């Protein structure tokens with residue numbers, strides 16, 4: 350959308366320097382106009398912070414080719430105190446999200462917090478209450494919701510093309526089985542380490558639930574509380590290695606099946622010939638979305654009365670030609686900028702209430718499967734001096 354007015358600039362502070370912090374910040378640094386034809390908002394990286402050292406933050410900024418004006422902090426406390434920063438992107442492990450996001454909210458910053466929002470629903474409720482109290486914007490970073498394919502699929506469903514959606518089956522499984530019976534993550538890795546709130550559900554199953562929710566619950570005119578039945582296979586660390594959840598909305602006659610596994614893969618080959626990662630079914634037809642569920646690039650519409658005709662639509666992730674980079678996380682960043690520009694505290698595509706219901710579903714599934722996490726990371730009492738905030742581990 351072209352416009353003559355000056356774009357609104359959102360000033361970011363990046364909390365943590367790991368894999369996704371790198372990926373997301375590189376997306377922030379792309380040119381919105383030349384990359385994705387966005388002219389109303391832009392992004393500035395003001396600073397990054399590492400809980401390990403200031404040097405680590407500096408190395409991070411150099412690696413991602415941030416502008417020389419970007420500051421490097423050796424603590425999360427310094428980052429949230431920087432008056433030049435509008436919004437903090439929390440890119441720490443799940444275990445840290447509650448304490449880190451609360452640190453930023455307490456400092457009066459807007460917050461975009463990586464998925465899964467928190468370890469428990471109670472923690473998520475507390476963050477939402479704090480965002481309300483501080484009158485700031487707060488959003489869970491489920492980037493998939495803001496990708497054009499998700500928006501298009503939601504529109505298709507709303508157009509009634511397959512009738513009411515009665516069933517969705519969604520899977521995100523990553524195929525890390527090893528012949529010795531383990532999975533290919535060290536026990537200390539955040540994927541399976543209970544101290545870091547590891548496990549398939551909080552890391553990957555959240556995307557399967559995202560498809561179940563964005564195609565059903567999100568579109569319900571009168572929101573219905575879901576019923577939940579879960580089966581969990583525990584890994585030897587105590588985290589879940591495979592989780593299957595049935596989410597039911599009886600009044601809407603609809604059921605969602607959200608699957609995730611560290612051992613099996615959604616498709617045995619990269620072409621996903623095994624079938625769609627997400628299958629959305631109504632009496633008038635089906636929509637098939639080809640995975641991976643966090644960033645799918647194709648959907649098919651199969652209408653019952655179209656004589657077997659299948660409409661296939663492909664998507665791609667645009668790149669900034671100058672930086673030769675584009676991962677698809679910039680659309681959620683643009684959403685943050687627009688909401689903050691317009692004075693909104695939450696995003697319509699992923700409202701607080703919906704993040705909270707999804708956290709409640711995950712709470713319930715983990716409870717049914719007997720997965721528990723340590724007190725340090727499940728408490729809903731904020732402590733600015735928690736090791737999760739100071740990095741003194």
Ligand SMILES: NC(=O)C1=CN([C@@H]2O[C@H](COP(=O)(O)OP(=O)(O)OC[C@H]3O[C@@H](n4cnc5c(N)ncnc54)[C@H](OP(=O)(O)O)[C@@H]3O)[C@@H](O)[C@H]2O)C=CC1
Pocket residue numbers: 364365366367368369370398399400401402405440441442443445463464465490492539545551552643740742
């Ligand atoms: N949206 C998406 O596509 C993706 C989202 N994610 C989400 O992002 C978050 C981070 O994942 P990812 O970047 O892969 O994780 P990494 O392990 O690569 O990075 C996590 C960072 O958090 C900081 N940190 C603070 N305390 C600890 C600790 N005790 N152990 C480990 N790291 C710590 C570190 O930065 P420092 O030392 O500098 O403070 C570290 O670099 C998770 O919530 C994950 O679910 C992950 C991958 C993809």
Ligand SMILES: O=C1OC[C@@H](O)[C@H](O)[C@H]1O
Pocket residue numbers: 552553643
């Ligand atoms: O969010 C994510 O998406 C991609 C996965 O590889 C990663 O484990 C997960 O955190």
